Amino acid sequence: xxxxxxxxxxxxxxxxxxxxxxxxxxxxxxxxxxxxxxxxxxxxxxxxxxxxxxxxxxxxxxxxxxxxxxxxxxxxxxxxxxxxxxxxxxxxxxxxxxxxxxxxxxxxxxxxxxxxxxxxxxxxxxxxxxxxxxxxxxxxxxxxxxxxxxxxxxxxxxxxxxxxxxxxxxxxxxxxxxxxxxxxxxxxxxxxxxxxxxxxxxxxxxxxxxxxxxxxxxxxxxxxxxxxxxxxxxxxxxxxxxxxxxxxxxxxxxxxxxxxxxxxxxxxxxxxxxxxxxxxxxxxxx
Numbered sequence: 001x002x003x004x005x006x007x008x009x010x011x012x013x014x015x016x017x018x019x020x021x022x023x024x025x026x027x028x029x030x031x032x033x034x035x036x037x038x039x040x041x042x043x044x045x046x047x048x049x050x051x052x053x054x055x056x057x058x059x060x061x062x063x064x065x066x067x068x069x070x071x072x073x074x075x076x077x078x079x080x081x082x083x084x085x086x087x088x089x090x091x092x093x094x095x096x097x098x099x100x101x102x103x104x105x106x107x108x109x110x111x112x113x114x115x116x117x118x119x120x121x122x123x124x125x126x127x128x129x130x131x132x133x134x135x136x137x138x139x140x141x142x143x144x145x146x147x148x149x150x151x152x153x154x155x156x157x158x159x160x161x162x163x164x165x166x167x168x169x170x171x172x173x174x175x176x177x178x179x180x181x182x183x184x185x186x187x188x189x190x191x192x193x194x195x196x197x198x199x200x201x202x203x204x205x206x207x208x209x210x211x212x213x214x215x216x217x218x219x220x221x222x223x224x225x226x227x228x229x230x231x232x233x234x235x236x237x238x239x240x241x242x243x244x245x246x247x248x249x250x251x252x253x254x255x256x257x258x259x260x261x262x263x264x265x266x267x268x269x270x271x272x273x274x275x276x277x278x279x280x281x282x283x284x285x286x
Contacts, residue, residue, distance in 0.1 A: 022057045023047050029062040029095045031104075041096035058104050064091045064161055067110050071169070072118060074125040082130060085167040088117055088149070094157035101156030109158060116152050117163065120145045131181065134168055141165075 023046070024030045030043040033056040050057060067088045073081045090113060092098050102108040124141045125133055133141065142163050149160045 020049055020052065021047055022050055024059065027061065027063055028059045029092055030060075031058040031095050031099050032056075033058065038096050038099065041099075042094070058099060060092055060095060060098065060104060061106075062092060064089050065106070067113055067117075069114055069117065071167075072121075074122050076125055076130050076133060077127055078129055080130060082125065082133060083169040084121065084125075084165055085169075086117070086121070086163065086165045088113065088163045089161040090153070090158050091161060092157055093154070093159035097155065097157030099157075109156065112156060113149070113153055113158060113160070116149050117145060120148045130170065134170070135182070138165055138168075 022030075024043055026045045028045070030048075031038060032040040032043060032048075032050065034054060036056075039055065067090060069086055069088070071083050071085045073083050075081050090109075098104065098109065102112070121141070124144060128137060128141075142165065146160055146163045149163065153160055
C-alpha cells in the first residue's frame, strides 16, 4: 500500500472523527438537535458523539452574563419622574427552554429580560415616594424585582442572579426639594440629639453639684470633729502641765509674753509699775 493511500485513509479517519464527535467546554452548555428538533439538552462538558447531517449542535455560554439597561425614567407615587440606571446578572438555567423561546439568540433573551425588569421597576417605583426610592427602600425593591423576574424568566430558561440599581437621578426641580426635605429631617434629628444631650448634661451637672455639697459637708464635719478633739487634747495637756508646777508654768508663760512683747527696739509699752505683768521682774530684784 502506497504512502498516498495511507495518508488519504488517515485524513478520512480524522475527518470522520471530527464529523462524528463534538466537544463541550467547561464554560459552555450544549444542545443536540435531530433534524431541527431538540434531541438532547443540557449536555455536560466533554467529548460526545453525533451523526453528521442528522444532528446539529448548539453551544451557549454557561457563565453569568450582564444585562446593562440604558437609563430609564420611572414615575413615583408623587407623579414625579426619576431616571434610573440599573443592570442585571443572569445565566442560562435550562438550555432547551432557552433555545425554544429565543432561538438561542442572546440579544432576544436580553430584550425579553429587559422588558420584564422595566415593568417590575415601574410597578415598584409607582407605589413609593422619591425619598423612599432614593434613600430608604432601594434594597427591598431590588429583592422584589429579582424574585419577580425569576418567576417570569424561568419560562424561557433564564435565571436572574442579581439586580442592582447603580444610579438614580432626580429632575433638577425635584432634587432641590428632596434634598431640602432630607436636610430638614437631619436637622430635626440633630436638634433632638442636642436637646437630649443638654438634658442629660444638666442631670449630670446637678448630680455632681449635689455630691460635691455632700462631700464638702462631710469633710467640714470631720474637720470640726478632728479640731475639737485636738483642742480638747491641747487643753488637757495644758491642764496637766499647769497642775504639775503652777509657778513654773506661770513663769514660762510670762517669759514667752516678754519675748513676744519686746521683740523690737522700737517697741513702747506704757503700763503701771505695779502691774501684774512685771511680777517676775520685781521678784528678780529681791
